[in-house]
Amino acid sequence: MRILRGMLSVAALLAAFGASGGQLRYAEDRAPGIVSPLFATTMAEVRINELVFEGLYTDDAELRSVPDLAVRHEFAADKSSLLVHLRPNVVWHDGTPFSASDVVFTYEAMKHPKTASPESGRVAFVAGVERVDDLAVRFTFVKPEISPWDRLHFKILPAHRFDGNPEVARQHPFRQAPVGTGPYRVEAFQEDGSISLVRFEGHRQAPPIPAVVMREITDKAYQAKLLIYESIEALVRVLPRDLAMLQADARVALAPYQTHSWWYVGMDLGHPGFAKPEVREALSLLVDAAALLAPIGTGEVVSGPFVPSSPFYNHDVAAVSPDAARAAALLRSAGWTHDGRTWSVDGKPVRLRLATAANIEVAQDVVINLQAQLARHGIAVDPEFLGPAEWKRRVWGDRDFDLVLSQWTFDRNEDIYEQFHTKGTRNFFGYTDPEVDGLLDAARAATDPIVKKAQLRKAHAAIAADHPMVFLWTLDSYAAFSRKIEGVDVHPFSFFTWVNRWTMP
Amino acid sequence: MIALLLALACGRQGSPPAGSAPANSVAPAPRPDQATDRYGWLSEVTLQPEQFAEVMATGREGWIAYHANDFVRALDAFPPADLGQARVMWSLYLLNADLARLSGFANDQFFSEWEARTGLPPDSAAPVVATLASYCSESGTLAGWASRAKEGQAGFDMAQEIARGRSPWDVEGSDAFARRMALHRLVRTEGEVEPLMRAAMRPVIVEQAGEFERVFYDPCLHRTTADYWLKRTADTLDGTDWQAIAAFADRGLAGRIFSPWLRADDLRSELRANPEPGAVGARSPSLRAFGVGTNPHAGDDLNSALTEIASLDHGLARWRAELESSAGDDGRALIADLDLFERFRQEWLTTRARYALVEDRPRQGLAYAEAARNVTDRFVGAANGPVVWALLAEANLRLGHTREALDALHILSGTHPEIVGLKELTGNLAVLRGIGEAGDSKEE
Numbered sequence: 045m046r047i048l049r050g051m052l053s054v055a056a057l058l059a060a061f062g063a064s065g066g067q068l069r070y071a072e073d074r075a076p077g078i079v080s081p082l083f084a085t086t087m088a089e090v091r092i093n094e095l096v097f098e099g100l101y102t103d104d105a106e107l108r109s110v111p112d113l114a115v116r117h118e119f120a121a122d123k124s125s126l127l128v129h130l131r132p133n134v135v136w137h138d139g140t141p142f143s144a145s146d147v148v149f150t151y152e153a154m155k156h157p158k159t160a161s162p163e164s165g166r167v168a169f170v171a172g173v174e175r176v177d178d179l180a181v182r183f184t185f186v187k188p189e190i191s192p193w194d195r196l197h198f199k200i201l202p203a204h205r206f207d208g209n210p211e212v213a214r215q216h217p218f219r220q221a222p223v224g225t226g227p228y229r230v231e232a233f234q235e236d237g238s239i240s241l242v243r244f245e246g247h248r249q250a251p252p253i254p255a256v257v258m259r260e261i262t263d264k265a266y267q268a269k270l271l272i273y274e275s276i277e278a279l280v281r282v283l284p285r286d287l288a289m290l291q292a293d294a295r296v297a298l299a300p301y302q303t304h305s306w307w308y309v310g311m312d313l314g315h316p317g318f319a320k321p322e323v324r325e326a327l328s329l330l331v332d333a334a335a336l337l338a339p340i341g342t343g344e345v346v347s348g349p350f351v352p353s354s355p356f357y358n359h360d361v362a363a364v365s366p367d368a369a370r371a372a373a374l375l376r377s378a379g380w381t382h383d384g385r386t387w388s389v390d391g392k393p394v395r396l397r398l399a400t401a402a403n404i405e406v407a408q409d410v411v412i413n414l415q416a417q418l419a420r421h422g423i424a425v426d427p428e429f430l431g432p433a434e435w436k437r438r439v440w441g442d443r444d445f446d447l448v449l450s451q452w453t454f455d456r457n458e459d460i461y462e463q464f465h466t467k468g469t470r471n472f473f474g475y476t477d478p479e480v481d482g483l484l485d486a487a488r489a490a491t492d493p494i495v496k497k498a499q500l501r502k503a504h505a506a507i508a509a510d511h512p513m514v515f516l517w518t519l520d521s522y523a524a525f526s527r528k529i530e531g532v533d534v535h536p537f538s539f540f541t542w543v544n545r546w547t548m549p
Numbered sequence: 550m551i552a553l554l555l556a557l558a559c560g561r562q563g564s565p566p567a568g569s570a571p572a573n574s575v576a577p578a579p580r581p582d583q584a585t586d587r588y589g590w591l592s593e594v595t596l597q598p599e600q601f602a603e604v605m606a607t608g609r610e611g612w613i614a615y616h617a618n619d620f621v622r623a624l625d626a627f628p629p630a631d632l633g634q635a636r637v638m639w640s641l642y643l644l645n646a647d648l649a650r651l652s653g654f655a656n657d658q659f660f661s662e663w664e665a666r667t668g669l670p671p672d673s674a675a676p677v678v679a680t681l682a683s684y685c686s687e688s689g690t691l692a693g694w695a696s697r698a699k700e701g702q703a704g705f706d707m708a709q710e711i712a713r714g715r716s717p718w719d720v721e722g723s724d725a726f727a728r729r730m731a732l733h734r735l736v737r738t739e740g741e742v743e744p745l746m747r748a749a750m751r752p753v754i755v756e757q758a759g760e761f762e763r764v765f766y767d768p769c770l771h772r773t774t775a776d777y778w779l780k781r782t783a784d785t786l787d788g789t790d791w792q793a794i795a796a797f798a799d800r801g802l803a804g805r806i807f808s809p810w811l812r813a814d815d816l817r818s819e820l821r822a823n824p825e826p827g828a829v830g831a832r833s834p835s836l837r838a839f840g841v842g843t844n845p846h847a848g849d850d851l852n853s854a855l856t857e858i859a860s861l862d863h864g865l866a867r868w869r870a871e872l873e874s875s876a877g878d879d880g881r882a883l884i885a886d887l888d889l890f891e892r893f894r895q896e897w898l899t900t901r902a903r904y905a906l907v908e909d910r911p912r913q914g915l916a917y918a919e920a921a922r923n924v925t926d927r928f929v930g931a932a933n934g935p936v937v938w939a940l941l942a943e944a945n946l947r948l949g950h951t952r953e954a955l956d957a958l959h960i961l962s963g964t965h966p967e968i969v970g971l972k973e974l975t976g977n978l979a980v981l982r983g984i985g986e987a988g989d990s991k992e993e
Contacts (some may be wrong), residue, residue, distance in 0.1 A: 067641055073993075084991065085992055086991050086993065087991045087992070089991070090989075090991050104947070105949075106948055106949030106950075107949045107950060107951075107982075110947060131567060138589045165987065166987060166989070168987070169987065187614045189985060190984060191666070191985050191986075192668060192985075194983075194985060194986045195986055195987055197989075199796050238673065257784060261655045283993075287924045288924075288926050291923075291924050291925070294859075294863075295863065296923055298919075298921075300919070300953070302956050302958075304952070310902075342927055352959060353955045353958075353959035354955070354976075355955065355962075355973075355975075355976025355978075355979055355980050364991060404993075430937075439786030445657060450992050450993075452990055452992065453990060453991050453992070454988060454989070454990045454993075455988045455989045455990070456951075456952040456979065456982075456983060456988070457983040457986050457987070457988025457989075458952075458988060459983075459986075459987055459988030459989075459990065460990075461987065462990060463990065470990065481633050488987065490984065491984060491985075492667070492670055492763065493663065493665040493760070493977045493978075493980035493981040494758070494763045494764065494977055494982065494985060495758045495761045495763060495979075496977060496980050497977065497980050498758075498761035498762060499761065502761075514950070520927055522924060527719070530852065531851070531852070535662045535953070536950065536953060537989065538975075
């Protein structure tokens with residue numbers, strides 16, 4: 045299918061997409077794998093969830109927490125509990141009234157071990173949620189909180205669609221019939237991977253734009269052309285090489301969408317080959333990140349798990365520079381042998397599987413170039429391009445990979461706990477380091493911002509020294525919109541948070 | 550581009566060699582005729598390249614550096630007390646004034662929010678730093694912070710003196726704060742700025758907080774450097790205050806090229822209106838031809854700013870087409886190689902952004918600053934002057950987008966490492982606003 049779409053001409057795509065008809069059509073590189081906040085692992089899922097679902101609190105335009113499904117709260121004097129009063133007269137997209145039971149259910153589902161939600165870490169600070177009445181819930185916390193409403197942005201699910209059972213299977217039919225309270229409801233999942241949404245007329249602030257269509261367009265060059273030819277109205281990430289063309293086009297407006305993302309090559313640290321730190325460091329030394337970056341855009345090579353503009357980035361840690369001689373020495377010290385052409389371990393030539401997402405063309409370019417780089421140094425790489433479901437199963441579920449090429453995107457807190465703490469819900473690499481665990485725990489508990497900064501800079505240095513992954517780069521990132529859409533204000537992470545204010549005359 | 554500049558400046562028209570004529574001795578340029586005056590310096594450069602060559606000949610390397618927004622190099626390259634130097638000094642004043650405003654806002658937010666959110670750590674010099682910051686930003690919270698300083702602590706005496714109405718640089722002493730203020734005094738009384746700039750890379754004070762260090766940088770750095778560059782501008786132009794820049798209107802093309810005021814009358818008109826110094830050019834009459842640069846609408850209406858930007862782009866496109874059709878080969882080459890229209894557009898939009906920010910219209914300020922940014926270049930240079938990043942940082946900060954402000958400051962710090970303290974401060978504020986939160990993260 046991907047190849048077929050790739051062969052289509054722009055003209056054919058234009059014909060296929062037709063006129064807007066009052067729809068806001070936006071392009072994603074890959075469609076959301078699932079429309080359920082319980083199982084969201086990708087930014088495409090975050091963005092569509094923002095249209096369909098709501099949390100108790102959300103961000104206002106100045107990124108302050110304001111009530112959304114909540115209306116007000118009472119914070120206990122000892123800061124150990126929060127009574128949240130819920131917004132009355134809210135209904136789900138199927139007409140069922142929203143109530144406190146939905147909040148309790150959502151918490152229980154996120155935390156239920158058999159649900160295995162990758163979002164469970166977001167409620168780890170909550171000891172329990174109690175229904176006080178139909179429109180009030182009380183949260184009790186594991187320890188006193190400073191501003192718990194800042195942590196209650198996770199999306200609320202309809203208990204009745206799961207019969208109140210918090211053990212939710214990933215394959216639950218809800219994924220094909222999601223029901224939220226948000227400004228748009230899902231109308232249809234199309235065969236071409238697109239998702240149609242229509243304005244939810246029962247919403248308290250029904251948005252001016254009547255319909256939204258998410259289109260998967262894997263070829264970013266097409267995305268830009270389709271925007272110029274007015275066959276889509278927005279694209280989420282502009283390829284850096286298209287920026288000049290789009291900025292010069294009077295029909296297009298650019299909006300910064302810096303989500304503090306960085307690319308990496310992750311290793312399965314449970315793999316015996318990667319248990320030795322010399323091997324991990326050698327791999328880092330064999331990768332020329334700058335050369336891999338150059339063909340795909342402008343950005344900055346990173347030395348660790350933060351972007352260089354982050355307050356947590358440790359500028360005393362230099363990005364790894366390619367050094368084949370040092371890499372060879374390290375590999376030999378780890379017991380690898382080299383026959384002049386290829387590296388072997390225990391007499392067997394080294395051959396690594398490198399997985400990446402199938403439908404992100406930029407990532408595919410990087411994989412091919414990375415394969416060539418490592419091949420030049422005597423390490424064979426077998427690329428594996430995985431579809432969304434396969435990715436979630438093999439990478440997140442089974443950890444069935446040697447290497448992965450991917451990118452992490454962070455909200456403004458740039459919290460790396462889930463990736464690098466031994467207990468992290470996104471730590472599918474199996475990274476564990478007691479010092480880093482201690483620093484990440486301390487940073488989460490810190491009340492002094494300057495000390496927190498110092499703790500995470502130390503964590504940066506410790507993680508970089510461990511080489512649990514090859515840290516690559518951060519890319520400059522912009523979204524692009526047709527000027528037909530007015531009042532566009534993009535949330536720096538969730539994108540559609542303020543869609544209620546967008547208009548399309 | 551550089552080759553063209555060099556060719557023109559090396560006397561294709563037989564222009565005089567670069568000299569060291571002081572600013573006040575530059576002869577007034579002949580008044581341009583109607584055609585060349587129509588679009589101010591845009592048309593003068595394009596239609597009379599020989600005039601441009603003459604300007605270049607007054608300090609070729611300086612103008613090249615100034616065009617590249619490399620102010621430090623430009624200052625060194627221009628002859629002493631030259632008009633070109635005055636232009637650079639004014640640009641340095643604008644940048645540092647922008648940074649001082651940003652620093653004042655960030656300090657005010659940081660200390661007040663820290664106190665409200667978790668309380669300041671006991672035994673910290675934070676109240677002294679807040680006192681100092683308050684003095685330099687005139688935020689009005691000075692007395693409150695000074696009263697929180699603890700006797701015996703570094704900076705205590707200074708905080709009390711400031712609360713009594715003295716300026717911090719008049720307070721002598723031997724602790725870390727007094728030593729830093731002595732460097733400010735050196736700038737203000739002797740005009741020696743280098744020691745302060747070197748010290749700017751280091752914190753004023755370092756405290757032990759468990760196994761980590763808590764550091765505070767100088768909150769008054771940019772206030773002093775802004776004052777310094779303003780004074781040097783006025784001195785170089787034989788004036789006494791910022792209105793000395795009226796002299797730019799009388800010095801021909803060299804007083805206007807690469808500025809937000811196209812014509813001498815634009816500058817004069819602005820000075821009569823007596824605006825905020827950094828907003829000079831924001832309401833230039835020349836742009837009224839296409840409905841741009843009028844008094845802003847009341848309120849922080851985003852759409853009015855976007856409409857104005859669209860009108861500006863439409864009008865400039867028309868001007869460009871007209872000039873390209875009437876210019877000779879050299880003129881057309883200058884339009885392209887010097888990015889003349891892009892440069893004017895950015896100068897005007899940043900001025901307009903600053904005007905919006907000082908009038909507390911941050912949404913408009915952000916719209917103008919974003920429009921000014923050339924997104925194809927992520928550094929400070931010819932495509933994006935340093936004020937683009939400073940204004941983006943300020944607009945984002947005023948809108949609560951603290952983390953996004955850091956993105957702009959990170960880029961600015963690449964060429965202006967002295968802003969390390971401001972970057973750390975803004976980072977502190979971003980971290981503070983996430984204290985107690987657990988962040989979200991996803992794969993792209």
